[in-house]
Amino acid sequence: MVRCIGITKYFGGVRALDVVSLDLMPGEIVALVGDNGAGKSTLVKILSGIYQPDEGSIWLGDVKVPQLNAKRAREFGIETVYQQLFLCDNLGATANVMLGQEPVRYQIGPLQILDQRRALEEARQHIAELGIDLADLNSPVRRLSGGQRQAIAIARATVKAHRLIQFDEPTAALGVRQTKATLALIQRVAARGVAVIVISHNLDDVFALAERVVVLRLGRITLDTSVAGTSREQVVACMTGMTFRRDAL
Amino acid sequence: MHDGHDFSAGCIVKSPGLVSRIAAARGRNFGLALTLILCLLLISLFSPKYLSLDNLLVVALQVSFVGIAAVGTAYLIIGGSVDLSIGSQYALCAVASAMLARSMPSSLAWCMGILIGAALGLINGLMVWRVNISPIIITLGTLTIFRGIALRVTNGFGVRGVPRSFAAFGQARWLNIPMPVWVLIVLATAAQMVLHYTRQGRHLYAFGGNREAAEAAGIDGKRLLLLCFALNGALVGTSAVLAASRFGSAAPTFGAGFELDVIAAVILGGVVFTGGEGSITGVMLAVVLLGVINSGLISIGIDPHYAQMVKGLALVIAVTLDQVTQEQQERHRKKLAILERASSA
Numbered sequence: 001m002v003r004c005i006g007i008t009k010y011f012g013g014v015r016a017l018d019v020v021s022l023d024l025m026p027g028e029i030v031a032l033v034g035d036n037g038a039g040k041s042t043l044v045k046i047l048s049g050i051y052q053p054d055e056g057s058i059w060l061g062d063v064k065v066p067q068l069n070a071k072r073a074r075e076f077g078i079e080t081v082y083q084q085l086f087l088c089d090n091l092g093a094t095a096n097v098m099l100g101q102e103p104v105r106y107q108i109g110p111l112q113i114l115d116q117r118r119a120l121e122e123a124r125q126h127i128a129e130l131g132i133d134l135a136d137l138n139s140p141v142r143r144l145s146g147g148q149r150q151a152i153a154i155a156r157a158t159v160k161a162h163r164l165i166q167f168d169e170p171t172a173a174l175g176v177r178q179t180k181a182t183l184a185l186i187q188r189v190a191a192r193g194v195a196v197i198v199i200s201h202n203l204d205d206v207f208a209l210a211e212r213v214v215v216l217r218l219g220r221i222t223l224d225t226s227v228a229g230t231s232r233e234q235v236v237a238c239m240t241g242m243t244f245r246r247d248a249l
Numbered sequence: 250m251h252d253g254h255d256f257s258a259g260c261i262v263k264s265p266g267l268v269s270r271i272a273a274a275r276g277r278n279f280g281l282a283l284t285l286i287l288c289l290l291l292i293s294l295f296s297p298k299y300l301s302l303d304n305l306l307v308v309a310l311q312v313s314f315v316g317i318a319a320v321g322t323a324y325l326i327i328g329g330s331v332d333l334s335i336g337s338q339y340a341l342c343a344v345a346s347a348m349l350a351r352s353m354p355s356s357l358a359w360c361m362g363i364l365i366g367a368a369l370g371l372i373n374g375l376m377v378w379r380v381n382i383s384p385i386i387i388t389l390g391t392l393t394i395f396r397g398i399a400l401r402v403t404n405g406f407g408v409r410g411v412p413r414s415f416a417a418f419g420q421a422r423w424l425n426i427p428m429p430v431w432v433l434i435v436l437a438t439a440a441q442m443v444l445h446y447t448r449q450g451r452h453l454y455a456f457g458g459n460r461e462a463a464e465a466a467g468i469d470g471k472r473l474l475l476l477c478f479a480l481n482g483a484l485v486g487t488s489a490v491l492a493a494s495r496f497g498s499a500a501p502t503f504g505a506g507f508e509l510d511v512i513a514a515v516i517l518g519g520v521v522f523t524g525g526e527g528s529i530t531g532v533m534l535a536v537v538l539l540g541v542i543n544s545g546l547i548s549i550g551i552d553p554h555y556a557q558m559v560k561g562l563a564l565v566i567a568v569t570l571d572q573v574t575q576e577q578q579e580r581h582r583k584k585l586a587i588l589e590r591a592s593s594a
Contacts, residue, residue: 088455090454111449
C-alpha cells in the first residue's frame with residue numbers, strides 16, 4: 001500500500017497541494033481528475049520523486065519514506081507513464097522495454113555484456129502478459145503506431161513497477177480503438193496487484209476504467225469515493241466548485 | 250505490423266519503393282561494400298598494380314590515421330554530440346608528444362600525447378555538459394584555442410631535435426603490417442563489439458536517440474557523454490602520436506581539415522548526425538572507401554583535385570539517399586496510422 005499523509009506543496013506563494021491525504025491499495029485503479037492547475041500533476045510528480053513535498057509524508061506499507069527522489073521512487077517500484085512516452089525511437093521494442101535494466105550475461109572489467117536472448121525473452125513475456133499484440137520486437141519503434149508505442153511504454157513501466165504505476169493522460173493522443181485497448185491494458189496491469197493512478201480529463205474513460213475517483217480542486221481533495229457511488233454530475237461539480245444538488249440526480 | 254499491403258480498411262497502402270526497401274533491408278554497409286568493390290575493380294582496370302599487396306598496405310596506412318579518430322567521432326555522434334576541434338587536438342597532441350620526447354623516454358612521450366588528447370576531449374565534454382549550447386559552437390571555439398596553443402608552444406615551427414627512438418612506435422611493423430594499421434584494426438574491432446554487445450553501447454544508442462527517455466530510465470547521461478569525449482580525445486591523441494612518431498617529428502600545422510575528413514567518413518559510414526544510429530563497421534567501410542577514391546584516382550593519373558570532388562559527391566549522394574529513404578518510410582508510417590484511426594472509427 002502506498003499512502004500520502006497531509007501532503008502540502010508550495011510553488012512560491014501558490015499552494016499547489018493543500019494537505020492532501022490518499023491511500024492507494026494494491027490492484028486498485030484510482031482516477032485522479034480535476035481542472036487545469038488543480039494539482040494532479042504535482043501529486044503525481046511528488047509520488048514519482050521529482051518534487052519534494054513541503055509538508056506531509058509518504059508511506060510504503062508501514063514504512064515512512066524520507067526524501068523520496070526519482071531514483072528511490074524507481075527502486076521502490078513506483079513508475080510513471082508520461083504523455084510523451086519517453087521512448088527511444090531508434091531502438092526496438094525489446095530494447096525500450098528493458099532500457100536501464102538490461103540483463104547482463106557476464107562482465108569484463110567495467111564492460112557489461114548484454115544477454116540479448118534473455119532480454120528478448122523477458123520483453124516478450126512482459127508484452128505477452130499484458131496481451132499486447134506485437135510481432136516484431138526488434139525493429140525501431142518509430143515505425144509503430146501510436147497505440148503500439150503506448151503499449152510499449154506501459155510494458156516498460158510494468159517491468160519495474162511492483163507498487164504503483166501512474167498514467168498521465170494515457171489516452172489523450174489515441175483513436176477510439178486504441179483507447180479501448182489501452183484502458184484494457186491498464187486494467188490488466190492493475191490485476192497484477194499494482195496500485196494504479198490515472199490522470200484523465202475524459203470522464204468516459206474514468207467511469208469505464210476506475211474503481212475509485214479522486215477529485216482535486218485548487219490543491220484540495222473535494223471528492224474521494226468509489227465510482228459506483230457517484231455520478232458525472234457530482235464529479236463535475238466537485239471539479240468546478242459549483243454546488244451540487246442531490247435532487248438533480 | 251506487415252510491411253507490404255494492408256487491406257484491413259478496404260484500401261491499399263503502397264509499401265515504400267524498391268530502392269528504399271533494398272536500402273532498408275540491406276543497409277548502408279551493403280551499399281558501401283558494394284561501392285568499394287566496384288571502385289577497386291574499376292581502378293585495377295586502369296592501374297593493375299593498384300591491387301598489389303604492397304600498394305594496399307600503403308592505402309591502409311594512409312587511412313589508418315583518419316580511421317582511428319573516426320572511431321571516437323562515431324561514438325560521439327551516435328551519442329548525439331560532436332567534437333569539431335579534433336584537428337587542433339591532433340596538432341597539439343603531436344607537437345606535445347614530440348617536444349616531450351626531447352626530455353623524457355620516448356615511450357613516456359607517446360603515452361603523454363594520448364593522455365593530453367584525453368584531457369582535451371574531457372575539457373570539451375565538460376563544457377558541452379555545463380553550457381547549454383550546441384557542441385558544434387563550443388568545439389568550434391576550442392578548435393581555434395587548441396590550434397593557437399599548438400602554434401604558441403612551437404612558435405609556429407616544426408619540432409626539432411626529436412630523438413630517433415621517438416619514431417619506433419609509428420614505424421614499427423608486425424607481420425609486415427604497419428603499426429597504425431594494427432592499432433586501427435584492434436581499436437575498431439573492440440569499438441564495434443562494445444557498441445553492439447555491451448550495456449554501455451546500448452545506453453549510448455538510447456542516449457543519442459532520446460536523451461530524456463534514456464535519463465528517465467536511469468541512464469547516467471553525464472558520465473556517458475564525458476566518457477565519449479575523453480575517449481574521442483584519447484583516440485585523436487593516439488592517431489596524432491602515431492603520425493608524429495612515423496614522421497619522427499611534428500608541426501603545429503598538422504591535422505588542418507582533419508575534422509572534416511573524419512566527420513565525412515563517419516556520416517558516409519551511416520552514422521546519423523542527430524544521433525542514435527550507425528555502426529563502426531559502416532564507418533570503417535567508409536574510411537577505406539574514401540581512402541581508395543583518394544589514392545585510386547591518383548594512381549590512374551587523374552588530377553587529385555577531382556578526388557576531392559568525388560569524395561564530396563559520395564557524401565552528398567549518401568545522405569540524400571538516406572533522407573529519401575527516411576521520408577518514404579515516414580510517409581508509409583503515416584498512412585498506416587491514418588488507416589489505424591480510420592478502421593477504429
